[in-house]
Amino acid sequence: MTDLADLTIAQATAGLHAGEFTAIDLLDAVERRAAVTEAELHAYLTLDREGARSAAHAADEAIKSGDPRPLLGIPIAVKDNMVTRGVETTAGSQILAGWKPPYSGTAVLRLEESGAVMVGKTNLDEFAMGSSTENSAYGPTRNPWNTDTVPGGSSGGSAAVVAVGSALGAFGSDTGGSIRQPASLTGTVGAKPTYGLVSRYGLIAFASSLDQIGPIARTVPDAATLLEAVVGWDPLDATSYHGDVPAISRSLNAGVAGIRVGVVAELIGEGIDPEVLAATKAAVDRLADAGAEIVELSLPAIEYALSAYYLIAPAECSANLARFDGVRYGLRVDGSTTEEMMARTRAEGFGPEVTRRILLGTYALSAGYYDAFYGQAQRVRTLLRRDFAEAYEQVDVLVSPTSPTTAFEIGSKTTDPLTMYLADICTIATNLAGDPGISVPISLDKEGLPIGFQVMAPALGEEVMFRVAAEVERLAEFTARPKLATSKVVAP
Amino acid sequence: MTDWEAVIGLETHVELQTNSKMFCGCPVDFGDEPNTAVCPVCLAMPGALPVPNEQAIEGILSIGEALDCTLTERSLFYRKNYFYPDLPKNYQISQYTFPLCVDGRLDVVVDGEPTTVGITRVHMEEDTGKSTHLGESGRIHGAENTLLDFNRAGVPLVEVVSEPDIRSPEQARAYGVELQRIVRALGVSDARLEEGSMRFDANISVRPVGTHELGTRTEVKNVNSLRSLQRTIAHEIERQIEILEAGGSIHQETRHWDEAKGVTRSGRTKEESEDYRYFQDPDLLPLYIDAQWRERVAARRPELPAAKRKRYAGLGADRRTAELLVDAGDLAVLFEDAVAEGADARNVGIWLTGEVVRYLRSEDVDVADTGLTASSLVDLATMIDEGDLSATAAKDVLASVLAGEGGPREVAEARDLLQISDVSAIETEVSAVLHEHPEALEKIRSGDSKPIGFLVGQVMRSTGGKADPRMVQDLIRRKAGG
Numbered sequence: 001m002t003d004l005a006d007l008t009i010a011q012a013t014a015g016l017h018a019g020e021f022t023a024i025d026l027l028d029a030v031e032r033r034a035a036v037t038e039a040e041l042h043a044y045l046t047l048d049r050e051g052a053r054s055a056a057h058a059a060d061e062a063i064k065s066g067d068p069r070p071l072l073g074i075p076i077a078v079k080d081n082m083v084t085r086g087v088e089t090t091a092g093s094q095i096l097a098g099w100k101p102p103y104s105g106t107a108v109l110r111l112e113e114s115g116a117v118m119v120g121k122t123n124l125d126e127f128a129m130g131s132s133t134e135n136s137a138y139g140p141t142r143n144p145w146n147t148d149t150v151p152g153g154s155s156g157g158s159a160a161v162v163a164v165g166s167a168l169g170a171f172g173s174d175t176g177g178s179i180r181q182p183a184s185l186t187g188t189v190g191a192k193p194t195y196g197l198v199s200r201y202g203l204i205a206f207a208s209s210l211d212q213i214g215p216i217a218r219t220v221p222d223a224a225t226l227l228e229a230v231v232g233w234d235p236l237d238a239t240s241y242h243g244d245v246p247a248i249s250r251s252l253n254a255g256v257a258g259i260r261v262g263v264v265a266e267l268i269g270e271g272i273d274p275e276v277l278a279a280t281k282a283a284v285d286r287l288a289d290a291g292a293e294i295v296e297l298s299l300p301a302i303e304y305a306l307s308a309y310y311l312i313a314p315a316e317c318s319a320n321l322a323r324f325d326g327v328r329y330g331l332r333v334d335g336s337t338t339e340e341m342m343a344r345t346r347a348e349g350f351g352p353e354v355t356r357r358i359l360l361g362t363y364a365l366s367a368g369y370y371d372a373f374y375g376q377a378q379r380v381r382t383l384l385r386r387d388f389a390e391a392y393e394q395v396d397v398l399v400s401p402t403s404p405t406t407a408f409e410i411g412s413k414t415t416d417p418l419t420m421y422l423a424d425i426c427t428i429a430t431n432l433a434g435d436p437g438i439s440v441p442i443s444l445d446k447e448g449l450p451i452g453f454q455v456m457a458p459a460l461g462e463e464v465m466f467r468v469a470a471e472v473e474r475l476a477e478f479t480a481r482p483k484l485a486t487s488k489v490v491a492p
Numbered sequence: 493m494t495d496w497e498a499v500i501g502l503e504t505h506v507e508l509q510t511n512s513k514m515f516c517g518c519p520v521d522f523g524d525e526p527n528t529a530v531c532p533v534c535l536a537m538p539g540a541l542p543v544p545n546e547q548a549i550e551g552i553l554s555i556g557e558a559l560d561c562t563l564t565e566r567s568l569f570y571r572k573n574y575f576y577p578d579l580p581k582n583y584q585i586s587q588y589t590f591p592l593c594v595d596g597r598l599d600v601v602v603d604g605e606p607t608t609v610g611i612t613r614v615h616m617e618e619d620t621g622k623s624t625h626l627g628e629s630g631r632i633h634g635a636e637n638t639l640l641d642f643n644r645a646g647v648p649l650v651e652v653v654s655e656p657d658i659r660s661p662e663q664a665r666a667y668g669v670e671l672q673r674i675v676r677a678l679g680v681s682d683a684r685l686e687e688g689s690m691r692f693d694a695n696i697s698v699r700p701v702g703t704h705e706l707g708t709r710t711e712v713k714n715v716n717s718l719r720s721l722q723r724t725i726a727h728e729i730e731r732q733i734e735i736l737e738a739g740g741s742i743h744q745e746t747r748h749w750d751e752a753k754g755v756t757r758s759g760r761t762k763e764e765s766e767d768y769r770y771f772q773d774p775d776l777l778p779l780y781i782d783a784q785w786r787e788r789v790a791a792r793r794p795e796l797p798a799a800k801r802k803r804y805a806g807l808g809a810d811r812r813t814a815e816l817l818v819d820a821g822d823l824a825v826l827f828e829d830a831v832a833e834g835a836d837a838r839n840v841g842i843w844l845t846g847e848v849v850r851y852l853r854s855e856d857v858d859v860a861d862t863g864l865t866a867s868s869l870v871d872l873a874t875m876i877d878e879g880d881l882s883a884t885a886a887k888d889v890l891a892s893v894l895a896g897e898g899g900p901r902e903v904a905e906a907r908d909l910l911q912i913s914d915v916s917a918i919e920t921e922v923s924a925v926l927h928e929h930p931e932a933l934e935k936i937r938s939g940d941s942k943p944i945g946f947l948v949g950q951v952m953r954s955t956g957g958k959a960d961p962r963m964v965q966d967l968i969r970r971k972a973g974g
Contacts, residue, residue: 083539096538103532105539202539209774238543238776316774319571322582323536327640338577338638365573365769374771 004029005165006485009074009222012168016063016073023059023073026168027052027117030075034119034166037484043141043151043160045080047120048087055117062115071229072115077167079158080121081128082213083202084108087118091204092126092136092154095349096330105202106237107171107213107230114229119167122157126351127321128178128206130154131423134414135353142410143186144482145449149407152182152423155216159186162216164484169217169226173203175210176309177402177427180439183216184402184452187441187480189223189473190216191466192427194459195434196241198227199234205320207313208239210431220440220470224249227462246460251467257291259468262395265298267426273405279451280401283442286475287399287468295395301383305429308384310421311364311377312432317354318361324349356417381432388433392458397468400426402439402452430456438469442476450480494737495701498729499709500658500694504671506650506681507619507689508551513646514618515542515585520648526641534646536580541775544569548616548648549592549779551680553789555650556593556614558674558796563786567592569616569776573769577638578621580645588770591615592781598654598674599798600666609667610655621645650681656695656706661725668692668718673797673819685717692721696728698736707732708742712749712756724749728756800824808837816845822859823848829866835873843869847887851894863896872900879960885909910958915967918951918959922967925950936972944968 004026007015015021031049038044052075059073078084081091085104090096104112111118125135133141133156143151144164151160155172159182162170172179174192183190191214198213205211215226228248234240263284268277288294326332326345333348335341350358364373391398404425413420430437436459439452453472457465510520516533532540553563570588596611621642625635652671658664672690675683683690692715697707712728715721732742746759795803797818804814804827817824823844831837852859872889875881881889881904892903904910925947926933932943944965951964 081539083537089538091538099538101532101537101539103537103540200539201541204538205775207774236543237541239774315771318769319573319581319583319771322573322575323538323580325575325577325582327577328535328580329537337633338635339575342575342577362769365771367767367769370769370771 003033003165005033005168006481007168008219009071009168009217009225010219012074013070013072023056023063023117024053026073027056027075027119030119030166030168033164033485034161037144037164037166040147040484041142041144041160041164042139043123043157043164043166044077044120045090045092045123045138045157046088048084048118051087052117052119055112055115059115059117067115069115070225071111073117074169075117075119075167076111076226077119077122077158077161077170078108078111079124079155079170079172081124081173081204081206082108082121082171083204084118084121087121089121089204090138091128092124092138093324093349093351093354094137094331095324095345097137099330103202106199106234108202110230111171116229122155122161122170122172124157124172125154126354127204127317128154128173128175128211129317129353129357131177131181131420132408132410132413133157133182134410135351137351140410143407143449144484145187145407146447147484148409149449150185150410152185152403152407154178154182155190156182158216159183159188159190162186162188162218163482169215169222171213171226171230172216173206173211173213174427174431175206175212175313176431177424179214179216180427180437180452180454181403181423183439184441184454185407185450187444187450187478187482188216188218189220189438189440189469190214191223191227191438192430192436193227193231193462194241194246194436195431196239197231197245197436197460197462199230199237199240201234201236205316207316208320209316210309210313212431220438220466220473221249221252223438224252224466241460246462248462248466251463252470254467255290256287256468256471259292259397259464260395261287261292261294261468262391262398263294263296264302264398264400265296266300266302267400271404271422271425272401275445276401276403276405276451279443279445280399280453283453283472283476284399287472290471290475292468297391297394299384299387299391299429301380301387302429304380305384305432306421306425308377308380309424309428309432310360311373312381314357314361315364315374315377316361318358318365321350321354321358353417384429385433388429388435388458392461396457396464397461398456399468400454400456402426402454406445406447406449406451426454433459435459436462436465438465440469440472440476441478442472443478444480450478496698496729496733496736497701498659498725499656499697499699499706500660500664500725501656502654502658502664502667503693503695504652504654504668505617505691505693506555506652506675506683508548508648508650509681509689510545510547510551510648512545512547514545514548514616514648515646518646521643524643526639526643529643530645534580535642542585542773544776544779545648550789551648551678552592552614552616552650553781553785554678554680554792555652555675556596557789557793558678559593559596559598559611559614559652561593561596561611561614563593563781563789564590565781566590567779567781569773569779570770571773574766576620578623578640578642578645580621580642584618584620585773585776586617587615592779598667598670600663600670602660602663602666607663609657609663612653612655614650614652617649617651619644619647619649661722661729664694664725665718665722668721670797672718677794677797679794688716691716694721694725694728696725696732697742698729698732707736708744710742710745710747710756712747713759715749720749720751723754724756727754731756804837804841807831809841810838813841813845816849817841820849826859826864826866826869830869830873833866833870835870836877839873839876840869843872843886843890847890848894851891862894863898864894868893868899875900875904879963880904880910882957882961885957908956908958915963918955918963919967921951921954921959922964922971925954926968926971933972936968
């Protein structure tokens with residue numbers, strides 16, 4: 001008998017509606033799994049046991065009455081930078097320790113409305129700044145495939161709980177790769193939607209022009225189901241997209257015959273681990289065999305994407321994080337004057353990486369430097385958008401590795417921020433362009449660590465992106481599960 | 493001895509009276525208990541986002557339009573970064589390049605002379621919360637505790653920036669007065685300086701007359717009355733000239749106006765190096781004001797005070813009366829209604845700005861609380877035209893009408909103030925008076941018209957003031973010339 005914690009969302013939904021088990025059974029299963037794995041992983045920061053139980057009960061009642069909502073009764077986890085009313089929300093920072101928000105963000109509310117059961121809040125790099133979840137003020141999360149390695153980041157907690165089965169699905173946020181890179185390192189599927197497709201209201205801002213909420217799941221169809229529950233215009237987010245939402249799951253089974261797939265030349269060479277490269281090429285070959293038309297093309301401006309990102313994101317964060325001053329909520333470290341109180345609170349409340357980025361951003365926006373740094377970065381962003389737009393005139397999707405390497409050892413990159421920043425080299429450009437991207441696991445390396453494959457699409461191109469991703473997933477036949485998960489996934 | 497010329501530019505902040513705040517749904521209400529008109533957005537809770545208030549944008553556009561500005565097609569929101577405990581986000585959403593309105597003008601009359609002050613820009617901002625510093629200094633430095641009320645945080649604020657076209661304290665005041673009138677006429681703010689819903693920052697420098705280079709300026713911030721505006725500028729001009737004539741130089745700095753002592757004091761000189769690190773707010777998209785929107789705003793422009801004054805003058809009111817009427821909105825309504833029904837504009841204007849204003853002040857009531865209506869003004873004017881009432885008696889009647897004793901005719905009859913316009917009745921009185929004063933009659937006949945006034949007075953007295961003095965005078969002349 002399969003442990004319910006190892007079911008996909010699609011399987012769990014089928015079982016729930018067939019009366020094979022209840023939402024309470026599902027919740028029990030993932031909580032049991034968490035009880036076993038949390039001591040080693042530290043993927044959750046908070047478990048909302050009471051809230052989850054009452055949501056599961058409500059879901060069971062609704063299922064009995066024939067309620068068809070697709071996420072009804074499904075245990076999911078939410079990254080701890082998503083604001084949840086009454087449930088501690090820290091963004092992985094000491095400065096928000098103990099903060100119980102008086103409101104819930106739009107995505108969280110939509111999940112509640114979908115009948116999903118929120119199990120808890122997952123660990124992250126402080127304020128989503130990092131690529132390994134080692135920057136959390138509450139200690140790192142470990143990778144369930146090998147607990148000496150990182151799960152990636154910043155949504156490492158969300159990726160780890162999905163990989164190990166302490167939730168059937170999760171939500172993260174992606175500013176430069178923070179959903180896709182941890183998905184890649186944990187053998188899960190992670191999608192960053194088009195900028196504006198999911199409301200940012202209630203997502204604790206890192207870099208407002210780049211941040212997007214997105215799903216992490218075990219399969220591409222599950223990721224599509226999760227995403228569909230939260231997309232759509234929100235009057236509370238002025239940057240939210242006010243048009244028709246793409247038909248995310250409509251073409252999941254349509255295959256790739258005739259689809260034009262562009263391989264990004266700049267992302268399949270230098271700086272990419274040879275095993276990752278080989279796996280990527282194999283996946284591209286399988287797509288070709290399945291009828292896709294493969295084109296290799298170049299995005300010249302991508303060379304400057306990382307530099308531009310590390311000016312734009314810190315600049316925005318330097319203002320976004322100014323509100324944490326000890327005056328209205330969160331940590332307060334007293335001082336003899338108001339200014340001193342604010343300064344001490346911030347000095348003690350923020351960790352080193354957050355401090356580094358605030359300083360970097362403050363500098364980049366300073367009079368006399370603005371044009372050379374922030375201004376120049378915005379021009380690169382414009383060029384990059386143009387490169388992508390031109391590429392999408394020739395192809396339907398672009399593909400690349402998601403991460404240049406598989407999971408790396410804890411502590412191996414923490415002393416050198418620049419090496420850590422390179423972990424996002426393949427994912428950052430889509431954030432700058434505002435386009436969607438998804439990571440799909442395709443194989444394991446020699447160490448038994450997962451390798452992810454990235455599919456990117458033009459803005460609002462989620463339908464074709466999920467279509468190609470679903471085919472990549474089918475062709476890869478990736479069924480491996482991390483050591484920590486107690487049983488294997490049941491084939492769909 | 494050098495002759496100096498002052499160069500003054502004003503930045504005026506006006507709080508808009510919208511239904512809700514600039515970026516959230518909280519009410520704009522200052523009477524509330526502290527920290528009750530707040531929400532996650534205006535308290536800058538983590539994760540909260542701003543959404544622009546369309547009503548506020550319209551209010552700003554209407555001000556820009558009334559100041560003959562160009563309304564910018566694509567306008568941008570910026571973040572102005574600085575730390576202060578009553579600024580919840582520690583940045584203020586404001587505008588920088590591409591403000592909503594640019595290149596306007598405001599015509600103001602100074603000592604009867606028309607002048608024009610250029611308007612650089614009219615842009616959107618949001619207000620901060622209110623700090624109350626406890627402790628002896630009353631300021632943040634040295635405060636033992638600071639109490640914060642965020643009800644005002646996020647209230648829509650308009651900043652109107654003038655060109656440095658103002659040359660005197662009087663012109664600055666006239667500019668302030670006219671801007672206040674316009675904002676009130678548009679109905680977007682009550683613009684009450686004493687309550688802080690309108691306030692001024694003045695940039696002041698001086699230079700030798702005939703030169704064109706600008707002198708070093710100082711900025712006096714948060715001036716909260718029109719009188720203070722004029723005084724602070726006058727003082728600052730004097731102070732700067734004194735320093736320059738003594739061979740000193742002016743430091744660019746922020747100064748504060750000390751109302752009690754009538755002087756400005758140096759603020760922190762840190763301002764010069766203050767770097768707000770403006771950048772476009774990524775939470776807000778560019779705002780597009782299309783031709784249709786611009787037309788809608790223009791179509792909604794009410795008659796502005798200057799136009800209304802001109803129209804009243806055209807109706808026959810003198811300049812000062814027209815100004816007073818336009819400034820007192822409810823009296824202007826009475827004036828317009830009475831004149832529309834045919835009352836003489838000059839008389840009605842003088843009554844309203846004289847007797848009526850005096851009455852309202854002494855009784856401390858609004859005109860709506862009195863018995864005065866447009867039709868009573870029409871009646872009063874008609875009675876004078878028809879010779880039923882003397883101008884002096886009219887004032888008495890008006891006072892009784894205001895006191896609610898009834899309509900003018902009713903009051904005049906009840907108090908026996910109607911003029912005798914029956915010629916034969918007056919003739920009898922005139923004859924009697926002439927008979928009593930033959931020496932006066934002789935003088936008149938010999939060409940000395942001085943006694944006429946005396947005789948008219950005698951007739952008025954014998955008729956209890958009810959005779960029409962013009963008619964009496966005519967009769968005396970006729971009889972004397974006989």
